[in-house]
Amino acid sequence: MSGSLEIVKPGLQTTVQDFPGRVGFWRFGIPPSGPMDALAFRLANLLVGNEDGAAAIEMQFVGPSIRFRAGAHIAITGGDCAPTLDEQPVAQWQTIEVRAGQILSCSVMGTGARAYLAVSGGLEKPLLMGSRATFPRGEMGGGALKAGDSFEFPDSSGDLRLVRVSQACIPDYPSEIPVAVTRGPHFDWLDDAGRETFLAVPWKVSGQSDRTGIRLVGPKLSFSRRAVEKAPENGPDPTNVINTGYPIGGVNFCGETLIVLPVDGPSQGGFITPFVVPSGALWKIGQARPGQTISFQLIPVNEAINLRRGLEALVSTASLEPAKEESPESSRSLNGAFGK
Amino acid sequence: MVSDAVAMESPEPGFDGASPGLIEGLRFLPAGDRFVLLELGQHMELPLNLRAIQLADRLLEEKVPGLIETLPMFISVLVHYDSLVLTPERLRDLVRRAWRDLLDESDIVVPSRLIEIPVHYLDPWTKDCVEDYARNIQPIEYNPSYVAKINGLSGPEELAKLHSSTQHWVGGVGFWAGVPDMLPLDPRCRLSIPKYNPPRLWTVQGAIGVGGGFTSIYPIESPGGYYLIGRTPVPIYSVDTRLPAFRERATLFQPGDRIKFRRISFEEYEAIAAEAAAGAYRYLIWDYDLFSLSRYQAWTKGLQVNGDAAPEGDEA
Numbered sequence: 001m002s003g004s005l006e007i008v009k010p011g012l013q014t015t016v017q018d019f020p021g022r023v024g025f026w027r028f029g030i031p032p033s034g035p036m037d038a039l040a041f042r043l044a045n046l047l048v049g050n051e052d053g054a055a056a057i058e059m060q061f062v063g064p065s066i067r068f069r070a071g072a073h074i075a076i077t078g079g080d081c082a083p084t085l086d087e088q089p090v091a092q093w094q095t096i097e098v099r100a101g102q103i104l105s106c107s108v109m110g111t112g113a114r115a116y117l118a119v120s121g122g123l124e125k126p127l128l129m130g131s132r133a134t135f136p137r138g139e140m141g142g143g144a145l146k147a148g149d150s151f152e153f154p155d156s157s158g159d160l161r162l163v164r165v166s167q168a169c170i171p172d173y174p175s176e177i178p179v180a181v182t183r184g185p186h187f188d189w190l191d192d193a194g195r196e197t198f199l200a201v202p203w204k205v206s207g208q209s210d211r212t213g214i215r216l217v218g219p220k221l222s223f224s225r226r227a228v229e230k231a232p233e234n235g236p237d238p239t240n241v242i243n244t245g246y247p248i249g250g251v252n253f254c255g256e257t258l259i260v261l262p263v264d265g266p267s268q269g270g271f272i273t274p275f276v277v278p279s280g281a282l283w284k285i286g287q288a289r290p291g292q293t294i295s296f297q298l299i300p301v302n303e304a305i306n307l308r309r310g311l312e313a314l315v316s317t318a319s320l321e322p323a324k325e326e327s328p329e330s331s332r333s334l335n336g337a338f339g340k
Numbered sequence: 341m342v343s344d345a346v347a348m349e350s351p352e353p354g355f356d357g358a359s360p361g362l363i364e365g366l367r368f369l370p371a372g373d374r375f376v377l378l379e380l381g382q383h384m385e386l387p388l389n390l391r392a393i394q395l396a397d398r399l400l401e402e403k404v405p406g407l408i409e410t411l412p413m414f415i416s417v418l419v420h421y422d423s424l425v426l427t428p429e430r431l432r433d434l435v436r437r438a439w440r441d442l443l444d445e446s447d448i449v450v451p452s453r454l455i456e457i458p459v460h461y462l463d464p465w466t467k468d469c470v471e472d473y474a475r476n477i478q479p480i481e482y483n484p485s486y487v488a489k490i491n492g493l494s495g496p497e498e499l500a501k502l503h504s505s506t507q508h509w510v511g512g513v514g515f516w517a518g519v520p521d522m523l524p525l526d527p528r529c530r531l532s533i534p535k536y537n538p539p540r541l542w543t544v545q546g547a548i549g550v551g552g553g554f555t556s557i558y559p560i561e562s563p564g565g566y567y568l569i570g571r572t573p574v575p576i577y578s579v580d581t582r583l584p585a586f587r588e589r590a591t592l593f594q595p596g597d598r599i600k601f602r603r604i605s606f607e608e609y610e611a612i613a614a615e616a617a618a619g620a621y622r623y624l625i626w627d628y629d630l631f632s633l634s635r636y637q638a639w640t641k642g643l644q645v646n647g648d649a650a651p652e653g654d655e656a
């Protein structure tokens with residue numbers, strides 16, 4: 001037995017993703033894809049009892065409407081997308097029971113940039129190179145979902161415990177976003193003043209941002225001699241370097257434009273990476289909205305490893321607690337269903 | 341504020357793997373909690389690229405838990421690892437051992453596939469792209485004429501001959517999925533070309549572009565900055581896993597490949613394009629070859645002794 005869901009309205013860019021995505025093909029220029037905010041994504045899977053690698057839905061800025069053709073347990077996490085089930089508001093960050101025929105609608109996001117919908121059992125989709133993730137720009141694993149697209153999921157709506165993420169473990173999506181960075185391979189291409197300015201000012205998130213790059217607007221930075229007195233094959237601009245691999249999370253300096261490279265970013269190129277957003281902080285970049293600001297704090301690599309440890313600890317049942325009694329609305333409708 | 345603990349001017353020789361360090365000329369540059377960039381030198385030289393490809397492969401050979409993947413480029417290797425499984429310190433030891441082993445070897449020999457790519461040089465489609473740019477962005481010369489002129493060639497015909505008379509070395513792959521960065525192996529076929537400024541808004545899929553000293557192929561329709569000299573009818577990127585060449589992954593090329601462009605006519609282009617669209621095209625790939633730096637260097641030395649004339653016809 002399996003159930004299915006159907007996209008009624010697609011939203012702005014709704015995709016199927018899995019974590020950690022299509023890993024192992026970076027040398028061929030194929031990005032891992034996967035969720036832009038891995039923390040919220042993984043918590044959504046945890047809430048419905050899925051394995052960490054289960055496929056689920058990412059929505060961006062404007063969420064989709066989805067009809068469930070069978071009952072399921074679902075969870076919505078990430079940015080506040082004001083979800084409703086048959087037009088009744090439902091809570092995020094907790095397990096919800098959905099009955100066959102119900103329509104889940106997610107709206108314009110009030111906070112954050114992306115929200116996640118996990119369905120118990122995970123969405124079924126053919127593996128491409130070991131992953132169900134979608135790289136929309138490369139039409140890899142399909143593209144953004146369209147009205148009429150449907151996905152099956154295993155029927156596992158039985159005896160799932162209804163849980164929620166405890167308040168202390170729900171991440172914040174503030175409009176002034178503090179983000180940790182470590183130094184990158186080209187840290188010494190900036191001079192002291194350049195580094196200090198980078199770390200001192202709030203960087204504004206540009207509207208020209210997507211899963212391939214989050215662009216930042218800010219002041220001009222100054223460079224060290226290393227960036228200027230270099231072999232000509234590096235290129236004429238201080239930010240030019242002989243083409244080199246890009247770390248995911250790298251803060252790439254392209255002339256005067258700064259781009260944080262997320263999970264769908266380019267694998268290599270001819271621009272410097274003086275800083276890197278570590279894996280434990282990259283989820284914050286995935287929730288940054290145009291017009292918001294990011295301030296960077298420099299941490300050593302060992303602290304970045306601890307940050308990742310902290311994130312892994314958060315994606316565990318220790319972050320969950322039993323959900324409150326069912327809301328009057330859902331118990332009433334259940335009574336109604338059984339009363340006949 | 342930049343604290344002393346993280347400030348750095350040059351890598352330290354005694355280092356823990358979480359900070360930058362130097363291993364016999366190789367710069368070990370941590371980049372967050374899951375990447376390290378290994379820089380093999382400062383200059384664009386084929387031997388460094390070969391070392392990078394070799395080092396990237398050697399590191400993966402032992403299948404060390406926590407070492408996820410490596411990405412070789414011209415003079416660097418990006419290492420992707422899981423620092424909760426493999427500590428930076430142990431990664432440093434691994435890199436040190438692999439690098440020292442390589443330095444002990446007198447020659448550099450890497451596996452290198454030879455792949456034939458059919459190209460219709462001086463084609464009508466890339467001409468359209470260029471004319472579109474000239475109409476909508478700014479005036480620009482017919483690209484093959486311009487590239488020929490600034491490289492002292494008689495015209496587009498000589499350019500096409502020169503470009504198809506050498507094997508092209510794939511120094512790295514990426515930016516976009518499957519894009520090859522290629523350099524001519526025959527030093528007599530080197531070109532020097534600027535890039536579009538501002539870039540083109542669109543380029544046909546399969547366009548052959550030249551920029552700097554490189555040749556590349558546009559895997560999908562996209563913006564671009566390279567001068568366009570031809571077009572291939574065969575895909576170099578496809579998510580159609582029914583095609584044998586793309587069964588394992590969506591991209592054709594890998595670092596260390598050699599590409600031979602075969603000149604084809606307009607009619608051949610159309611025939612091969614139809615074959616490719618039907619999923620019936622079979623790539624010519626010779627995948628048993630090894631590339632030896634010492635033998636390559638001996639060959640290029642011989643070329644200089646025999647004079648500088650460009651090779652005739654379509655021979656490698």
